[in-house]
Amino acid sequence: MLLQQLVNGLVLGCVYALIAVGYTLVYGVIELINFAHGDIYMLGAFFMYTFLNFGVPFLPSFILAVFCCIIVGILLDIIAYRPVRYSERLAALITAIGMSIFFENMALLIWGADIKRYSANLIPSFFRKLFINLPNEHIKNVFLTVSYLQVVIIVLSIILMIALHLIIHKTKIGTAMRAIAQDKRAAALMGIDVNRVISFTFALGSALAGVAGIFIGMYYNSIYPMMGYIAGIKAFAAAVLGGIGSVPGAMLGGIVLGMAETIGAGYISSAYRHGIAYAVMIFVILFNPAGLMGKKRVEKV
Amino acid sequence: MKNYVKIIGLIIGILLPLIPFQGIDYVLRVATLTVLYMILALGLNIIVGFAGLLDLGYVGFYGIGAYVCGLISVHFGWNFWSLIPLCIIAGALSGILLGTPTLRLTGDYFAIVTFGFAELVVLIIRNEIWLTRGPMGVTGIPPITFFGHALTKEWQYYYIIFGLFLIILMLIKRLENSKIGRAWFAIREDEIAAQCCGVNLVRYKVLAFAISASIGAIGGAFYARWFRFIHPDMFKFWESILILCLIVFGGMGNVWGVILGTLVLIPLTEILRNILPQQFVEARYLIFGALLVIMMRFRPNGLIPFTRENKK
Numbered sequence: 001m002l003l004q005q006l007v008n009g010l011v012l013g014c015v016y017a018l019i020a021v022g023y024t025l026v027y028g029v030i031e032l033i034n035f036a037h038g039d040i041y042m043l044g045a046f047f048m049y050t051f052l053n054f055g056v057p058f059l060p061s062f063i064l065a066v067f068c069c070i071i072v073g074i075l076l077d078i079i080a081y082r083p084v085r086y087s088e089r090l091a092a093l094i095t096a097i098g099m100s101i102f103f104e105n106m107a108l109l110i111w112g113a114d115i116k117r118y119s120a121n122l123i124p125s126f127f128r129k130l131f132i133n134l135p136n137e138h139i140k141n142v143f144l145t146v147s148y149l150q151v152v153i154i155v156l157s158i159i160l161m162i163a164l165h166l167i168i169h170k171t172k173i174g175t176a177m178r179a180i181a182q183d184k185r186a187a188a189l190m191g192i193d194v195n196r197v198i199s200f201t202f203a204l205g206s207a208l209a210g211v212a213g214i215f216i217g218m219y220y221n222s223i224y225p226m227m228g229y230i231a232g233i234k235a236f237a238a239a240v241l242g243g244i245g246s247v248p249g250a251m252l253g254g255i256v257l258g259m260a261e262t263i264g265a266g267y268i269s270s271a272y273r274h275g276i277a278y279a280v281m282i283f284v285i286l287f288n289p290a291g292l293m294g295k296k297r298v299e300k301v
Numbered sequence: 302m303k304n305y306v307k308i309i310g311l312i313i314g315i316l317l318p319l320i321p322f323q324g325i326d327y328v329l330r331v332a333t334l335t336v337l338y339m340i341l342a343l344g345l346n347i348i349v350g351f352a353g354l355l356d357l358g359y360v361g362f363y364g365i366g367a368y369v370c371g372l373i374s375v376h377f378g379w380n381f382w383s384l385i386p387l388c389i390i391a392g393a394l395s396g397i398l399l400g401t402p403t404l405r406l407t408g409d410y411f412a413i414v415t416f417g418f419a420e421l422v423v424l425i426i427r428n429e430i431w432l433t434r435g436p437m438g439v440t441g442i443p444p445i446t447f448f449g450h451a452l453t454k455e456w457q458y459y460y461i462i463f464g465l466f467l468i469i470l471m472l473i474k475r476l477e478n479s480k481i482g483r484a485w486f487a488i489r490e491d492e493i494a495a496q497c498c499g500v501n502l503v504r505y506k507v508l509a510f511a512i513s514a515s516i517g518a519i520g521g522a523f524y525a526r527w528f529r530f531i532h533p534d535m536f537k538f539w540e541s542i543l544i545l546c547l548i549v550f551g552g553m554g555n556v557w558g559v560i561l562g563t564l565v566l567i568p569l570t571e572i573l574r575n576i577l578p579q580q581f582v583e584a585r586y587l588i589f590g591a592l593l594v595i596m597m598r599f600r601p602n603g604l605i606p607f608t609r610e611n612k613k
Contacts, residue, residue: 098593105587271428278417
């Protein structure tokens with residue numbers, strides 16, 4: 001039972017981590033809580049649904065859906081956030097909330113309010129096969145089932161995280177991102193095209209969110225326009241837990257939160273499943289706003 | 302410009318009390334709802350507009366007021382007028398409960414914690430079925446009585462909410478120009494500078510919370526006795542956003558702006574509900590999202606921006 005919960009928690013945690021990284025990247029670079037990020041995750045799942053239903057095979061649909069998420073992320077930055085970049089913080093935050101409402105209702109309008117499912121014949125049956133199925137004839141006392149889908153989610157998440165780490169630390173544009181995170185003005189003076197790098201940050205975050213959306217769509221086999229709202233908040237909680245602005249923190253936070261949620265739902269109360277994420281988030285913000293791996297910030301006058 | 306605004310205000314001020322005479326119940330219900338939202342918007346404006354803290358969980362206080370009023374009326378049969386002080390106390394207490402630990406927070410973190418608070422309130426209402434009946438909602442809430450007469454006509458409720466609105470409006474206008482109001486504005490402009498000038502941050506922030514929350518609770522109490530049915534879904538995050546929209550649209554911090562924003566937007570949602578084709582009705586908040594974005598882009602201070610009156 002516990003082992004099963006841990007595995008389920010790890011899968012969920014990997015997905016939260018994928019979304020949380022997007023929050024933390026954007027926050028690190030422009031200090032904005034991108035409320036619409038959860039909705040890009042939702043759009044990812046719906047793009048996948050649409051492409052699959054148009055008869056595109058699985059893998060091309062996956063790539064196309066992620067690509068569409070990247071486009072939406074870049075457009076979101078250019079159309080909504082760029083004009084308010086140098087106005088008050090409150091203005092940018094309200095813009096983000098507005099965009100989130102906009103996306104959710106747009107999805108409601110296009111795809112309808114009822115729960116959609118990926119039809120089984122469009123998803124390779126490989127994902128439904130069991131990777132581990134215990135107890136079997138050799139091991140009798142352990143109860144554990146792990147599907148290939150779960151394995152793929154975990155492995156692909158880890159690969160993406162490593163890739164992200166390499167992009168941030170080993171490439172030119174990653175260096176530019178870190179420079180902007182430290183000082184936007186100085187970075188611009190060093191010849192960095194700030195707007196382009198910020199758009200790239202949104203693209204990275206959106207791609208990961210899109211992948212997360214598709215995974216969850218396949219894992220729970222239900223997608224609906226409001227799914228981005230709760231997942232977005234939980235991923236944000238994960239980013240805060242890990243220390244907002246810190247990429248490894250977001251990964252760690254996502255996994256801790258995912259495990260806390262499944263174990264909490266299994267052993268404490270499944271009715272308060274979502275409440276655990278909110279409670280974790282509130283307590284971390286109140287008592288240790290720097291998070292697990294974030295830097296302490298000093299307020300300057 | 303100033304005179305122009307005043308004349309419109311005067312016309313609206315004369316028209317509002319006369320709405321019940323047009324005789325259509327539906328219009329009257331929308332008018333009652335609009336005035337109710339004016340009260341809520343005024344309440345939220347204290348935290349967001351005056352003290353400059355983005356509160357995304359205002360609906361939590363509204364829900365607490367509605368449930369305190371609804372449950373006590375159903376189980377103990379108290380009348381509305383004696384419940385109002387109780388709801389004010391409940392609201393103020395929950396405001397202090399949320400306000401005290403969040404004192405140190407500003408900006409985004411504050412917004413997120415208040416959001417989490419409201420979500421937890423809804424979760425508790427939904428799950429503690431022994432107390433709140435959870436997803437079944439509270440039914441059979443008695444109507445408001447007035448000297449022993451149960452009020453059942455729509456216009457009676459309209460005048461009650463209008464009266465409450467006038468009292469709250471007067472109170473807020475008095476607060477705005479008092480020492481307390483000035484302290485809030487100082488906190489909004491620059492917290493550290495305000496503190497250096499001797500503004501007690503703890504006291505004024507908690508006070509802002511308590512007053513704002515009690516106004517929300519009054520709104521909730523009226524809503525419970527007016528609608529006579531309450532359900533956890535009525536107090537979801539969107540309500541907070543809707544109220545925030547009203548403020549942002551009208552002009553954050555400006556009482557008249559907030560009232561005007563409500564007067565435009567709440568009837569607009571009802572009009573949209575009627576004129577839009579069926580498949581668009583559910584997505585009518587799309588317009589609100591777009592409106593928020595466009596307002597922030599082109600007129601970040603709202604329809605009637607806040608201006609400080611130059612007083613000698």
